[in-house]
Amino acid sequence: MNATCASGPSPRPAHSASSSDADMNPTQAPRHPSFQDYQDISWTNSAYRSLLSAVVATSAIAAPLAVMQTITAWRLGYLLPMAFAAALEGVYSTLQLGRPRWRDRRGLAFRLGEIALWLVLARAAVWAFATGWPGLVELARWLRDPILFFDGQFVVTGVLFLLAWGLSIGLTGDFLDLALRPDEVAAHDSHEWGDSRSQLRVYYPVSRGAIVNRLAARWIWGGLLVVFCAAVSRVEISTSPRFTQIGLSQLGLPREILAALLCYFVAGLLLMSQARLAVLRSQWYNGDLQVPPTLLRRWPLNSLLTVLLVVAIAALLPIGSTGWLATALETVLAFLMRVAYLVLTVLTFLFTLLLYPLSFLFRQPGAQAPPPPPRMEIPTQQQAVSRLPDWLGGALLWVVLVLIGGYFLLNYLSAHGLLSGRWREWLQQLRFWWRARWAGLRAHAHTAAVTLRKRLQSARLTRLEVLGGRHIRLSALAPAERIRYFYLRAIGRAADRGLTRPPHKTPLEFIPDLVSEWPEADVDVKALTDAFVAARYDRRPIVADEARDVQGVFRRVMAALRGKADLTADGRKADRTPRVEKAL
Structure with missing residues (x-):
């Protein structure tokens, strides 16, 4: 069962168990193999095909790189080697995710970790090889305006890195789809199990021809884009008084562009040869055909020699x-x-002629003077203290970006097993420390919230109820609150004497009742009521002198109220405790 298509007459693939891929005996296989953890190792573990995919992905960005070098003065010599590294990493990670024991790591978080890694490396590469490392001035500018961090060279470098990385992932994924699948192997080997139910196993047919066509279309369209970018890098436009001239500045392309074009098409042809081999390999296996091992071993070499022969002939043109x-x-x-x-x-x-009749809609009636610049208002001391610093928003944004990017990056490194040993212990300690701090922060926040809630509940007592206390410092009250206190204290004393204001009467309507009971204080009662209405309902501010005058009126009213007997209407002793009516 473990003899492969390239090493024996019977094109039987190898079985890869998730627990021991390398320890399986190559000459023995279980009688009833489990295809849940099957992997076509002889096809997927090919360094030759992985290298070709990385070369195609790197060569694809060489032409856009040449265009950027033509229109800008950036130093981009570091970009191709690092793009090749990004392509290799994309190939390796895709092959790893294709393994059965990596099923739990196939997700968006893993890929986002790769993107975060290459964006960080792109930013570091721009600093190290082009613009230099930033100083404190740049850091302060990025805090105030984070968009300045994403300059043009960093954006171009990051996009080209991700383009090479994504193209290598697509190529590797196509070749993984061309490998033999578990259902094919199960249907092929079912007659060796001795189980009648195995005859009912029917695999889902894979359209490998469609996969090859998709791969070829992607490669051809990419080649057209590469050739177009290479041609655009040599185009010059010159103007003259008579007409505009458009032509090629020189037919000879730079050697790096020629090398990129040659590598792209040669490596692409070799990959197409490998795709054709995958189609034939599946047909031979499903048809149970005996294939000479030398044919499969010599296929890459024969393809390489054929392509090099075509290149040599083309070079002589x-x-x-x-x-x-x-x-x-x-x-x-x-x-x-x-x-x-x-x-x-x-x-x-x-x-322009079509839109000319509508031009009157956009005309201005006359030349107007530009509006004067807005006056610069000097903020008050309270506004200056309460205003947040201009760097706070940028700092919060950077904290969020660092936390999100760090999470995805740690997830990626952990999936590859790079955070084992001391690094893993340190991260666990850091995680426990953060959990403890977060729990303490939540406890303090809960305590503060409970305390604030209690204070707010106690503060819900209206000021009128507060004014009804026995011991009140009048100097601590505002003038309007002081006048309200005087009136309510007088009304409470009148209620103690048996005259309570009915709920349906306003303070002004209650004046005749008070005057009829205490006619000697009619003027003071009217003055105190008017002052209370002004303090309660009028929007004008109450000054301290006005409250001081009302205090004298209040004393005369209280003296008039004390002139009556300290007995209520039913003959009982009046309660001296001051009362306050509800808010009007």
């Missing part, structure tokens, strides 16, 4: 600045670009 084919290509390209430029000019002119 008369293409150059003096060849007739190059001159014809330059003429055709210049003509097509001039036609495109002319068509674009005509379309722009027609579009």
Whole structure:
């Protein structure tokens, strides 16, 4: 069972158990194998195919890199080697995720960890090889305006890194789909089990032809983009008083661009050869055909020799600045670009004529003077103290980004087993420390919330109830509160004397009742009531002198109330405890 297509006449794949992939005896297999942890090791563990995928992914970004070097003055010599490393990492991680025992790690968090890793490396590469490491001034600027951290060179570098990484993941995923699957092996080997139920196993047919077509289409479209970017890097546009000239600055491409184009197409052809081998391999296996081992072993070498022969023949073609084919290509390209430029000019002119009748809608009636600049208002001391610092928002944003990126990065490193040993112990201690601090913070927050809730509940007692206390410092009250205290104290004393204000009467309507009971204080009762109404309902501020005058009126009213007998209407002794009516 463990003899592979490349090492024996019977194209039997190897079984890979999730617990012991390397310790399985290559000459023995269980009688009733479990296909739950099956893996086509002979196909997936191919360093040759992995290297080709990384080369194609790296070569694909060489042409966009050449365009960026043409239009900018950035130093980007570090980008291709690091993009190759990103492509290799994408190939390796995809192969690892294809293993049965990595099923629990296949998710978005793992891929986001990879993205976070390469964005961090891209930022560090820009600092180390191009712009230099930032200082305190730059750090302060990033705190105030975080968008300045994402400069143009970092964005381009990060996008190219992720482009190479994503392309390598796509290529590796296609070749994993071309491998033999567990249902195919189960249907092929069911007759060896001696189980009648195994004859009912029917595998889901895999359309490997569609996978190869998808791979070829992706490679061809990528090649067109690479060739277009390489051509754009050599295009120059010059203007003259008569017309615009568009042509090639020089037909000879730089050696790095030629090398990238050559590597992209040669490696792509070799990958297409491997895809064709995968289709034939599955057909041979499902058809139970005996394949000579030498055919499968020599396939990569024969493909490489064939492609190199085609490249050698193409190198001998008369293409150059003096060849007739190059001159014809330059003429055709210049003509097509001039036609495109002319068509674009005509379309722009027609579009302008179409919108000309609507131009009056956007006209201004006259030239108006620009508005004066807004006055700079000096904030008060209270506003200056309460205003938050300008760096606080950026700092909070960076804390959130670091926490999220750190989580995904730690998840990625932990999945690869890079956080074992001392690192794992240190992270566990850090995790326990954070949990303890977080629990303490939550406990303090709960205690503070309970205390604040109690204070708010106690503060819900209205000021009117507070004013009804026995011991009140009048100097601690505001003038309006002092006037309200005087009136309510007088009304409470009147209630003790047997005259209570009915609920349906307002303070002004209650004046005649008070005057009829204490006619000697009619003027003071009216003055005290008017002062209370003004303090209770009027929006104007009450000054201290007004409260001081009302205090004298209050004393005369209280003296008049004390002039009556200290007996209520039913003859009982009146309660001296001051009372306060409910809020009006």
